[in-house]
Amino acid sequence: xxxxxxxxxxxxxxxxxxxxxxxxxxxxxxxxxxxxxxxxxxxxxxxxxxxxxxxxxxxxxxxxxxxxxxxxxxxxxxxxxxxxxxxxxxxxxxxxxxxxxxxxxxxxxxxxxxxxxxxxxxxxxxxxxxxxxxxxxxxxxxxxxxxxxxxxxxxxxxxxxxxxxxxxxxxxxxxxxxxxxxxxxxxxxxxxxxxxxxxxxxxxxxxxxxxxxxxxxxxxxxxxxxxxxxxxxxxxxxxxxxxxxxxxxxxxxxxxxxxxxxxxxxxxxxxxxxxxxxxxxxxxxxxxxxxxxxxxxxxxxxxxxxxxxxxxxxxxxxxxxxxxxxxxxxxxxxxxxxxxxxxxxxxxxxxxxxxxxxxxxxxxxxxxxxxxxxxxxxxxxxxxxxxxxxxxxxxxxxxxxxxxxxxxxxxxxxxxxxxxxxxxxxxxxxxxxxxxxxxxxxxxxxxxxxxxxxxxxxxxxxxxxxxxxxxxxxxxxxxxxxxxxxxxxxxxxxxxxxxxxxxxxxxxxxxxxxxxxxxxxxxxxxxxxxxxxxxxxxxxxxxxxxxxxxxxxxxxxxxxxxxxxxxxxxxxxxxxxxxxxxxxxxxxxxxxxxxxxxxxxxxxxxxxxxxxxxxxxxxxxxxxxxxxxxxxxxxxxxxxxxxxxxxxxxxxxxx
Amino acid sequence: xxxxxxxxxxxxxxxxxxxxxxxxxxxxxxxxxxxxxxxxxxxxxxxxxxxxxxxxxxxxxxxxxxxxxxxxxxxxxxxxxxxxxxxxxxxxxxxxxxx
Amino acid sequence: xxxxxxxxxxxxxxxxxxxxxxxxxxxxxxxxxxxxxxxxxxxxxxxxxxxxxxxxxxxxxxxxxxxxxxxxxxxxxxxxxxxxxxxxxxxxxxxxxxxxxxxxxxxxxxxxxxxxxxxxxxxxxxxxxxxxxxxxxxxxxxxxxxxxxxxxxxxxxxxxxxxxxxxxxxx
Numbered sequence: 004x005x006x007x008x009x010x011x012x013x014x015x016x017x018x019x020x021x022x023x024x025x026x027x028x029x030x031x032x033x034x035x036x037x038x039x040x041x042x043x044x045x046x047x048x049x050x051x052x053x054x055x056x057x058x059x060x061x062x063x064x065x066x067x068x069x070x071x072x073x074x075x076x077x078x079x080x081x082x083x084x085x086x087x088x089x090x091x092x093x094x095x096x097x098x099x100x101x102x103x104x105x106x107x108x109x110x111x112x113x114x115x116x117x118x119x120x121x122x123x124x125x126x127x128x129x130x131x132x133x134x135x136x137x138x139x140x141x142x143x144x145x146x147x148x149x150x151x152x153x154x155x156x157x158x159x160x161x162x163x164x165x166x167x168x169x170x171x172x173x174x175x176x177x178x179x180x181x182x183x184x185x186x187x188x189x190x191x192x193x194x195x196x197x198x199x200x201x202x203x204x205x206x207x208x209x210x211x212x213x214x215x216x217x218x219x220x221x222x223x224x225x226x227x228x229x230x231x232x233x234x235x236x237x238x239x240x241x242x243x244x245x246x247x248x249x250x251x252x253x254x255x256x257x258x259x260x261x262x263x264x265x266x267x268x269x270x271x272x273x274x275x276x277x278x279x280x281x282x283x284x285x286x287x288x289x290x291x292x293x294x295x296x297x298x299x300x301x302x303x304x305x306x307x308x309x310x311x312x313x314x315x316x317x318x319x320x321x322x323x324x325x326x327x328x329x330x331x332x333x334x335x336x337x338x339x340x341x342x343x344x345x346x347x348x349x350x351x352x353x354x355x356x357x358x359x360x361x362x363x364x365x366x367x368x369x370x371x372x373x374x375x376x377x378x379x380x381x382x383x384x385x386x387x388x389x390x391x392x393x394x395x396x397x398x399x400x401x402x403x404x405x406x407x408x409x410x411x412x413x414x415x416x417x418x419x420x421x422x423x424x425x426x427x428x429x430x431x432x433x434x435x436x437x438x439x440x441x442x443x444x445x446x447x448x449x450x451x452x453x454x455x456x457x458x459x460x461x462x463x464x465x466x467x468x469x470x471x472x473x474x475x476x477x478x479x480x481x482x483x484x485x486x487x488x489x490x491x492x493x494x495x496x497x498x499x500x501x502x503x504x505x506x507x508x509x510x511x512x513x514x515x516x517x518x519x520x521x522x523x524x525x526x527x528x529x530x531x532x533x534x535x536x537x538x539x540x541x542x543x544x545x546x547x548x549x550x551x552x553x554x555x556x557x558x559x560x561x562x563x564x565x566x567x568x569x570x571x572x573x574x575x576x577x578x579x580x581x582x583x584x585x586x587x588x589x590x591x592x593x594x595x596x597x598x599x600x601x602x603x604x605x606x607x608x609x610x611x612x613x614x615x616x617x618x619x620x621x622x623x624x625x626x627x628x629x630x631x632x633x634x635x636x637x638x639x640x641x642x643x644x645x646x647x648x649x650x651x652x653x654x655x656x657x658x
Numbered sequence: 659x660x661x662x663x664x665x666x667x668x669x670x671x672x673x674x675x676x677x678x679x680x681x682x683x684x685x686x687x688x689x690x691x692x693x694x695x696x697x698x699x700x701x702x703x704x705x706x707x708x709x710x711x712x713x714x715x716x717x718x719x720x721x722x723x724x725x726x727x728x729x730x731x732x733x734x735x736x737x738x739x740x741x742x743x744x745x746x747x748x749x750x751x752x753x754x755x756x757x
Numbered sequence: 758x759x760x761x762x763x764x765x766x767x768x769x770x771x772x773x774x775x776x777x778x779x780x781x782x783x784x785x786x787x788x789x790x791x792x793x794x795x796x797x798x799x800x801x802x803x804x805x806x807x808x809x810x811x812x813x814x815x816x817x818x819x820x821x822x823x824x825x826x827x828x829x830x831x832x833x834x835x836x837x838x839x840x841x842x843x844x845x846x847x848x849x850x851x852x853x854x855x856x857x858x859x860x861x862x863x864x865x866x867x868x869x870x871x872x873x874x875x876x877x878x879x880x881x882x883x884x885x886x887x888x889x890x891x892x893x894x895x896x897x898x899x900x901x902x903x904x905x906x907x908x909x910x911x912x913x914x915x916x917x918x919x920x921x922x923x924x925x926x927x928x
Contacts, residue, residue, distance in 0.1 A: 634753025637688075641680045641856050641863060648866040655870065661882045663770075664810070665875040667777045671784050671803070673868035678788035680860030684852050686838050690787055690800050693831065697807045700823075708814045709884055713898045716816050716890060720899070723826055724910050728917030730831050734838040735924035741842040750854050 006062055008082045011047050011090055012129035014040040015097075019122040026115035031105070033115040037122045038101045044129065045098050048090035055087045056486055063135055063200060074195040081135035081199065084487035085269060085338065089132035092345045093259050097125045099461040100254040103353055106457030107250055107360060117157060121254070124150035128259050132266060136197035137186045140267065144182065144231065147260045148175050154255060155247035167246040174240040178230015182267075185223030189274065192216050203273030203491040214277070221278025224267065225289055232264030233319045234326060235296045239555055241319055242303075245311040245365075249356030252311060257318050257352050258345035265325045269338050272329070272489050272498070281332045282499075284414025289330035294421040296323030299553065301428035305435065306549045309365045310355045313436045317391065318348060320425060324406055327418050333409025334498035335484045339476055340402035342483070346472060347390035347398060350465035354384040357454040357462065358440060362447050367439040369447040376451040381441050383462040388437055390469045392430035393515045395508075398473035400515075404508050405476070412501045426511060427518040434522025442527060478503035664705035671698035683748045685737040689730060696726045769886070773813055780806035791852060797835050804828050815889040 018040035026033025054060075065079025080086075101121060108114055124147060131143025156168030186197070192212050193202045205211045228234065233241040244256050255261070268275055268289075279287040297320055304316035321344050328337030357380045358373060359365055374381045390397040393404070403426060410418040445451065453459070476483035489498055551557070631642075671694055678691025700719045707715025740752065779802065786799035804827045811820035899907050 632756060634756030635750060636752070637680055637749055637854060638856065641860055644676055644680065644867065645859070645863045648863055648870060651870050652866065655874070660880075661884050662876050662879050663773060663777070664814075664884075665879060666872060667780065667810075669868055669871040669875060670781055673864040673871070674781075674784040674788055676867060677860050677864040680863065681853050681857045682788060683854045684793060686835060686842060687787075687793060687796060687852055689838075690796065690835060693800065693827075694784055694787060694803060697804065697827075701807060701810055704811055704814050704816050704819060705884070707816065707890075708886060709882065711887075713890060713894045714902070716819050716895055717898045717903055719816075719819055720822065720895070721903075721906060721910050723822060725913060727826055727831055728914050730834055731921045732917050732924070734834055735921040737838060737842060738925050 006064065008047075008051050008062065008086070008090075008133060009080050011044045011051070011094070012126045012133060014044050014047075015122045015126035015129065019119055019126060022115060022119040022122060026119060033118045034101065034105050037118045038098070038105075040122060041094055041098045041101055041125055044125070045091075045094035048087070048094045051082065052087040052091055055082070055084055059084075059486075061492065065135055065198075074190075076138060077136055077197070078139055079135040080133045082133070083490075085266075085489075086132055088338070088342060088487050089266060090129065092342060093125065093128050093132065096258040096345055096349050096465075097121070097128075097254060099349065099353070099465055100250045103253075103356070103458050103461045104248075104250040106455045107356055108248060111248075113157065117154070117248070120150055120153045120157075121250075124154070124255065124260070128263070131263065135199060137189065137199060137202070137271070138197045140199075140270070141182060141186055144227075144263055144267075145179065147255075147263060148172065148179070148231070151175075151244070151255050151260055154251040155244045157247055157251065161246075164246040167240075167243040171240040171244045174237050175230040178227045178237055181223040181226020181230070183227075185220045185225075185227065188216065188220040188223060189271075192220065199271055200491060203271060204494050206273035206277045207491060207494045207496050212277075217274055217278040219278075221275050222288065224271065224274065225292075228264035228268055228326065229292065230264075231267075232261050232322045232326065233296075234264075234292050234323065235299055236555055238296065238300060238319045239552070239559065242307075242312050242315040242552075245309065245315050249311065249352060249359060252315070253349045253352035253356070256315065257348040261318065261322055262325070262341050262345070265322065265329065265337065265341050268326065268329045269334065269341075269489070272334060273491060273494075273496070275329070276332070276496075276498070279330070281330065281413075284331075286415070286417055287330060290327060290415060290418055293323045293327035293330050294418055296320065297327060297425040298323075298421050298428070301425050301432065303549055303552060304428075304432040306546055308368055310358065310367050310370070310436060310440060311352070311365055313367075313432060314348070314351055314355060317351075317429065317433065320429065321348070321391075324403065324422065324425070327422065328406040328409060331406075331410045331415040331418050332413045332499050333406055334489050335476075335487065335500065336402065336405035336409050338487055339483055340406060342487075343390070343398035343402045343469075343472055346465055347387045347469040350383060350462060350469055351387040351391065353458070353462055353465065354380050354387060357458050358384075360454055360458070361449070361451040363449050364447060367436065370440045370445070371443040371447070372441070372445040373451055374441040376445075377453045379453060379459045379462065383459075383466045384441070385437060386466045386469055388433045390473075392433055392519060393426055393511060394519075395512050396470075396473065396477075398469050398471070400508075400512065401473035401476055404511050407511055408501050408504055408507055409499070411507070413499055423511065423514055427514050430515045430518025431522045434519045435526045438522065438526045661705055661709050664701060668698045668702040668705070671695070671701065683750055685740065685749055686734070688749065689733045689737070692733075693726060693730065696722060769813060773810070776806050776809045776813070780810075789853075793839050793852065794836075796852075797832065797839060800835070801828060801832050804832070814884075815886050817889045818892045818895055 018036045021036045022033035026036070029035060062080065062082040065077035067075045067077050069076040104117065104121070108117055111117065127143050127146035127150060131140055131147065134140040134143060152168050152172040155171055156165045159165040189202050190197055193205050206217050229237045241256060241261065245252055275281065275289065279289055281287060300316045300319040300323065304313050307313045307316065325337045325340050328340060357377065358370065361377060362370055390399040393400045407419055407422045410422055484500065675691045675695030675698060678694060679688055682688050682691060700722055703715045703719045707713065744751065783799045783802035783806065787796050787803065790796040790799060804823065808820045808823040811823055
């Protein structure tokens with residue numbers, strides 16, 4: 004079956020075309036095609052995963068569809084544990100989102116279009132995770148970026164939405180520059196091939212590639228990761244992307260697309276391991292960025308009123324955790340966190356969607372006390388929160404704990420500390436969110452009610468793995484670490500693994516509980532904080548900075564873009580008009596001058612002078628010689644005789 | 659007797675005739691100078707005829723005399739015409755062919 | 758009348774010398790005299806001298822012909838011409854034109870050349886004058902060897918005659 008793994012992306016792709024051409028005519032507006040396709044893909048993914056667990060055989064095949072000398076451009080598939088895991092995640096979450104959307108997007112003006120885009124996105128994501136070469140990965144990467152753009156701007160009638168879509172697109176595109184350059188670097192470094200296994204092998208072999216080259220490629224690829232997986236400072240697009248419909252946020256901006264960057268690092272790990280010298284500990288560029296991301300964005304989650312934005316910043320923070328894990332060498336931990344996070348974050352987003360659908364508002368200031376109106380939503384949301392905060396024995400606990408373990412054991416204290424701080428903050432802001440949304444008094448104006456079954460069933464279905472899935476990698480079981488591991492055939496390399504440390508686990512658990520307690524204390528017991536005291540304290544400045552999102556948006560929009568639009572554009576225009584056009588004009592004027600000079604001096608005076616001169620001199624000579632003809636015969640006779648005499652004399656003298 | 663004396667005499671007459679042709683203004687005088695030249699040639703011819711004992715030289719001289727006579731006749735007729743048209747026979751003044 | 762000069766040629770040389778000098782002076786007179794009639798008369802003297810030279814060279818027929826035609830007819834023609842073309846009012850003016858000096862130089866040059874050539878070539882050639890040339894020999898020569906030339910000359914004379922009349926008639 005693994006050889007037929009290419010069917011998994013193919014089915015949603017076919018669904019895309021079916022919905023595009025026939026969707027409007029179908030009874031459910033195209034959604035049934037999407038659900039059937041993704042559902043079937045999910046089944047196939049389960050089969051593939053089962054086969055992998057059984058015989059652990061890596062499938063790496065490709066077809067060459069274009070070649071040019073030494074370079075072969077291929078399309079292929081690489082099926083191993085990581086691929087199977089991603090298949091499962093993507094198809095399952097996508098299926099949940101599809102079902103959810105039939106309820107959420109009901110009556111939407113572009114219902115069919117939405118499902119077509121969802122199918123295309125699923126197909127592209129699956130295509131990407133199946134890739135055996137960097138070019139194919141990049142194609143999938145770009146395609147999911149396109150779908151993200153389409154879906155964020157789904158309600159493009161409002162300017163904010165289309166602006167958010169553009170912001171997402173441009174920011175990730177900026178990162179894609181790095182991806183492209185990194186791919187090119189690796190292509191040439193590996194001897195004109197895009198094949199990932201080959202690249203990993205060469206990167207890990209001592210001395211096969213120069214370290215500087217690998218480091219350059221790693222840094223460039225990481226730029227792509229920063230864009231797509233929203234690392235600081237390119238994270239700015241993700242909170243704004245919440246302008247799209249909530250199912251989109253759940254699928255794309257929580258579970259699947261944003262983890263594409265993490266997946267890239269995990270897949271091409273040999274390059275990153277060698278390039279950033281991860282085994283040496285201390286600090287590397289990737290870890291530095293990830294550490295900042297973990298904490299800074301968590302802080303931002305505290306000052307958001309929009310519930311989706313809280314979750315968005317939470318997602319960015321958790322992406323920071325995943326990248327941090329990979330940057331300290333805890334490969335399995337990072338991938339495992341990706342796996343668990345997909346489930347509970349999707350759950351949280353869909354739950355928030357349910358709330359928004361009921362209250363017709365995103366803002367928590369208009370919510371409150373919804374616990375009694377929407378019990379299913381409430382309890383599933385709580386489960387998601389606990390999983391995210393890292394409460395034993397839910398999923399997030401296991402994965403986050405492994406990250407911290409890896410950080411400290413591999414010699415990255417910086418990440419360890421930041422990870423703990425981040426964990427505290429995560430628990431705290433999520434507690435705030437829950438309390439503000441579901442507890443207290445209802446502050447809104449609508450009539451909140453529980454959501455329809457099409458929306459609550461996926462919530463329940465997602466809650467199950469949020470609780471249980473962590474146990475796959477519990478100590479003693481460790482199945483995940485076994486099934487999903489990083490290996491490159493032909494190279495002796497394994498990312499470091501560590502035994503479960505109880506003291507550390509207990510400590511991180513305590514931190515999470517403390518976070519929740521603080522949230523309870525601040526927001527529940529003191530639901531009306533002392534505004535005066537807060538306003539006068541220095542924390543106000545901190546809050547202001549947070550609200551302004553560290554002035555990053557101002558930096559990018561006003562400073563960077565403004566500079567390009569203003570002075571840089573003007574400078575370029577000046578160069579064009581004066582320098583380039585000046586050169587061209589000067590050439591033209593010069594040619595004209597040369598032409599005029601040639602005409603006036605050379606042609607008119609010179610050449611014509613010569614020609615006329617010949618004529619004039621002939622005529623002048625004639626004029627002079629004419630005078631010889633006086634008409635007088637005797638003169639002619641004289642000349643005749645004189646000539647005869649002289650000639651004769653000459654003859655006599657010289658012969 | 660040496661022949662060179664006759665030849666020199668002939669040459670002298672001839673060159674005098676040339677001078678006269680070139681230097682004399684009156685048309686009739688020019689014709690007379692031409693006669694001088696012709697006679698010089700005749701002397702030359704006859705001298706050589708005597709030298710070579712060949713009558714051909716004298717025959718030639720006869721022809722020259724005949725031709726000279728004809729030429730004088732025509733020449734004077736022309737001079738007369740000129741005289742009639744211009745009331746003056748100065749060759750200097752006849753420059754209708756002036757270039 | 759024939760001068761039989763079989764033995765020595767000294768009288769011949771002397772005669773030639775005297776006649777030659779007279780001829781030369783007369784020739785110079787032709788080209789330099791201011792009076793045109795005087796010039797014509799000088800020409801007569803030259804022509805007479807030429808006839809005498811012919812006789813000295815034993816060409817008696819030619820000498821007679823010379824006198825007859827040249828002195829008899831041509832000079833008369835010249836005199837008539839002079840007479841008919843005199844400008845009544847003008848006095849006998851200058852008969853020499855502006856290029857006298859150049860003409861003199863040219864003629865001197867040519868004389869020099871000719872003299873040099875002739876003496877150089879024929880130095881030492883001697884004339885041996887025997888009997889005078891028989892007129893019959895000349896006649897033979899004309900009417901046999903050179904009869905074509907004779908006819909042509911006749912034609913020429915005719916043409917000249919006709920031409921002269923045509924040119925000179927008053928109409």
